[in-house]
Amino acid sequence: MEEIKKNITADADAASDQAGLAQFKAKYLGKKGAVTEMFASLKDAADKKEAGRRVNELKMFVESEYTRRETQLLEEKKAGELKGIDVTLPAYRAAKGTSHPITIVMEEIKSIFMSMGFSIEEGPDVEEDYYNFTALNFPAEHPARDMHDTFHIDETHLLRTHTSPIQVRTMEKYPPPLKVIAPGRVYRRDAMDATHSTVFHQVEGFMVDENIRFSDLKGVLDLFTKELFGADLKTRFRPSFFPFTEPSAEVDVQCVACRGKGCGVCKNTGWLEILGSGMIHPNVLRAVKIDPEKYSGFAFGCGVERIAMLKYGIDDMRLFFENDLRFLKQFNS
Ligand SMILES: [Zn+2]
Numbered sequence: 001m002e003e004i005k006k007n008i009t010a011d012a013d014a015a016s017d018q019a020g021l022a023q024f025k026a027k028y029l030g031k032k033g034a035v036t037e038m039f040a041s042l043k044d045a046a047d048k049k050e051a052g053r054r055v056n057e058l059k060m061f062v063e064s065e066y067t068r069r070e071t072q073l074l075e076e077k078k079a080g081e082l083k084g085i086d087v088t089l090p091a092y093r094a095a096k097g098t099s100h101p102i103t104i105v106m107e108e109i110k111s112i113f114m115s116m117g118f119s120i121e122e123g124p125d126v127e128e129d130y131y132n133f134t135a136l137n138f139p140a141e142h143p144a145r146d147m148h149d150t151f152h153i154d155e156t157h158l159l160r161t162h163t164s165p166i167q168v169r170t171m172e173k174y175p176p177p178l179k180v181i182a183p184g185r186v187y188r189r190d191a192m193d194a195t196h197s198t199v200f201h202q203v204e205g206f207m208v209d210e211n212i213r214f215s216d217l218k219g220v221l222d223l224f225t226k227e228l229f230g231a232d233l234k235t236r237f238r239p240s241f242f243p244f245t246e247p248s249a250e251v252d253v254q255c256v257a258c259r260g261k262g263c264g265v266c267k268n269t270g271w272l273e274i275l276g277s278g279m280i281h282p283n284v285l286r287a288v289k290i291d292p293e294k295y296s297g298f299a300f301g302c303g304v305e306r307i308a309m310l311k312y313g314i315d316d317m318r319l320f321f322e323n324d325l326r327f328l329k330q331f332n333s
Contacts, residue, residue, distance in 0.1 A: 131165035208297030245278025
């Protein structure tokens with residue numbers, strides 16, 4: 001018995017993988033296995049009971065040797081995999097990207113207006129001349145069109161020069177009251193320099209209802225600039241001209257760099273221009289069949305790049321488009 005058991009142990013130890021283990025099991029317990037054949041020959045034994053007990057003991061021994069070797073092989077495999085690895089080292093962290101500064105500022109602007117109850121609308125980048133100009137009170141051949149250096153696709157289509165067409169599209173779709181902002185990319189045929197780009201971003205906003213007054217415009221934009229740049233900064237409204245608003249105003253905020261004292265960023269004026277705004281021109285309301293005798297509204301628009309530059313102290317607009325990771329990785333949303 002001891003001799004047979006020694007052989008069984010040696011055979012189990014010789015198995016080096018699952019296939020070897022299967023071979024080992026077959027050699028003893030398979031259809032023609034050694035132990036199986038012993039069971040078959042029991043009928044010829046003198047003391048059947050004693051012989052049966054011994055053969056059974058061998059069968060159990062084979063099974064326990066199988067399990068022992070199997071566990072041993074698994075542990076060796078695990079140890080091999082861990083060899084050369086310092087398990088006390090901290091785990092690798094998945095590299096996490098950062099949001100683009102334009103995206104960060106865009107999201108911030110959206111969330112400020114959404115907290116005031118504005119909803120968001122979008123429009124096409126390739127726009128019809130009608131929505132980009134005509135419906136916004138820029139008649140054909142009007143000199144105000146020259147202020148927008150436009151990329152024309154054909155006679156009636158162009159790359160939108162501002163996000164204001166979304167104002168018209170939204171007013172065509174829904175009746176007042178309306179409180180909407182429209183963020184998006186816009187295009188001008190400008191040469192690229194530190195403060196100009198052929199592609200940039202705007203957020204348009206407008207509100208239309210009965211009894212909307214200039215004081216509502218002032219209240220909303222004053223709150224917006226305070227949320228964006230800080231509650232201690234004052235705003236001021238200067239008369240201006242846009243074809244689609246009357247009266248129109250540029251909105252200045254006290255310089256974010258010097259808090260109004262005067263510095264290089266604000267050219268020593270203490271003020272920075274950040275928004276264009278005004279009361280929606282009655283002709284724009286008429287174009288979308290809203291009665292200007294009953295309804296009034298205000299509209300405004302701001303350049304997202306300009307706001308991001310002021311917020312983060314960036315002095316060259318081209319940095320936004322150059323995909324330099326050393327620049328982009330400095331922004332964390
Ligand atoms: Zn300043």
